[in-house]
Amino acid sequence: MGVRRGSRRASEPQKGVAPQSTTIMFFGNFGTQNLGNECTLQAIIQNARRFLPGATVSCVCTDPLATSAAHGIPAFRISRRYGEGVTAGSGRRHRNPVSRLIRRLVVRLPREVGEWVTAFRTLKGTRMLVMTGTGMLGDFGIGPFDLHYEILKWAILARVRGSKLLFVSVGAGPIAHPLSRWIVKAALSLADYRSYRDEFSRRYLESIGFNSSQDRVCPDLAFSLATSEILPSPDARRNGNGRVVGLGLMEYYGQRRSPEEGERIYQRYVERVAGFAAWLLEHGYTVRLLVGDLSYDKRVKADVRTLLEDKGWGRDTERIIDEPISSAEELYAQLARTDMVVATRFHNVLLALMLNRPVIALSYHEKMRSLMAGMGLAQYCQDAALLDVPGLIAQFTRLERNAETLSASMKRKAEEYRAALDEQYGRIFGDLVRADRLAATADGGEVTPIGTQAGSTRRARNGAGWSGGR
Structure with a gap:
């Protein structure tokens, strides 16, 4: 990953003192049981509170009730139309085109005006709207x-309200629809600050005509999770049944052009993953089944278990660990109880890397290849759609043999990523404190600055500001 600046580990920052009225609002597809998205939100909330203890944080998301319950913050719906769009849209797809047009003009247009008014009111008092990580700038499936x-x-409404607008460590591309490309570029052009979680995202936006040359590349926000949240207990990996391999599953249908093609891809993926799991069991390993999306990964776990039963590994075997996962914290705990990981979901791979577990990624997107290459593990990556079991076994054997050396380099790189994210947080949250300092000075008061002395010096030397320059 081409991280720009901030490559050294920063010392703990002094906390800024934000006025109680300071509200930072995070935006994203949260509350939908995608654990990768949830750990991304968790990471930025932790760091907002670390850098700005007096600030109020809130969230605009897909499911406000679930988000408030999981993260303990006020949350608001992105829009009623977006939240209900998937189920409602399927019922209208086959309407007569004329009736669809009439419905949009008579029913949906007034509703949409109401949604804009609601969003405008929600943003009242918000000083900063943060488009929060994740792969929000790709259009697969939407x-x-x-x-x-x-x-x-x-x-648009954030700018009308006078709020700072940030896109922070977001993932971009591919974006197939021309209108989606225009919308994404228009939204990015309004931002005060932009950064992308990998060089692929930045270059992709360049390829579709958006000038991202002065934007930053900074690691995925999940790399900044508090270590207390993810570090295992000393006995976390003890197991009397051989080394534990975490097998991260995904209900994977490829870049399908039809439901039938998607199902064929899925069945091939499941059969090959189950074949690899059987090899692990035959060679004395314990397999821990992992998922990353509680809405979409139930089927794949059940199907892998069924295929393993057909191969003679019944549900009574002690060497298949299939424990429920209901939160990001439970995912961290289960990953901590592995020795090595082979996974398909992006954040299963990323969190395993943070835990310093040697990983093989079954890649379905360029973000996976970028992540693995950045960690020095490019040779331990396979295309999920073309999964080759003998090749995977060879990769696994090589990974196990080189685990000690790889673990040392992975740890160094994770620390580098955490330092880069610390520098970014100091940059984006520091703008609020600098503004408050100017206001307080004018009133004869004082506001404590945030960020490390080294970080502040580096930012001054680099002329850092809201332009997001490299």
Whole structure:
């Protein structure tokens, strides 16, 4: 990963003192049981509170009730239309085109005006709206008027409200629909600060005509999770049944062009993953089944278990660990109880790397290859759609043999990423404190600055500001 600046580990920052009225609002597809998204939100909330203890944080998301319950913050719906769009849209797809047009003009347009008014009111008093990590700037499985339209709407309203608008360590691409490309570029052009979680995202935006040359590349926000949240207890990996391999599963249908093609890809993936799991069991390893999305990964876990039963590994075997996961914290705990990990979901791979577990990634997107290459593990990556079991076994054997050396380099790189994110937090949250300091000075008061002395010096030397320059 081409991290720009901040490559050294920063010391703990002095905390800024933000006025109680300071409100930072995070935006994203949260509350949908995707554990990767949830750990991303958890990471930025932790760091906002670390850098700005007096600030109020809130969230605009897909499911406010679930988000408030999980993270203990006020949360608001992105829009009723977006939250209900998936189920409602399927019932209208086959309407007569004329009736669809009439419905949009008579029913949906007034509702949408109401949604804009609601969003405008929600942003009252918000000093900073943060488009929060995740792969929000890709359009697989969504249309132009889904998430990307909502991003543009909230971006426009943030600027109208006078709020700072930030895109922080977001993932971008691919974006297939021309209108989606235009919407994404329009939203990005309104931002005060932009950074991308990998060089692929920045270059992809360049390729579709957006000038990202002065934007930053900074690691995925999950690398900044508090270590107390993810570090295992000393006895976390003890197991009397051989070394434990975490097998991260995903309900994977590829870049399908039809449901039938997607199902064929899925069945091939499941059969090959189960074949690899059987090899592990036959060679004395214990297999821990892991998921990363509580809404979408139930089927794949059940199907892998069924195929393993067909191969003679019944549900009574002690060497298949299949424990429920209901939160990001439980995912961390289960990953901590592995020795090595082979996973498909992006954040299963990333969190394993943070825990210093040697990993093989079954890649379905360029973000996986970028992540693994950045950690020095490019040779331990396979295309999930073309999964080769003998090749995977060879990779696994090589990974195990080199685990000690790789673990040392992975630890160094994770520390480098954490330092880069510390520098970014100091940059983005420091702007609020600098503004408050100027206001307080004018009033004869004082506001404590945030950030490390080294970080502040580096930012001054680099002329850092809201332009997001490299």
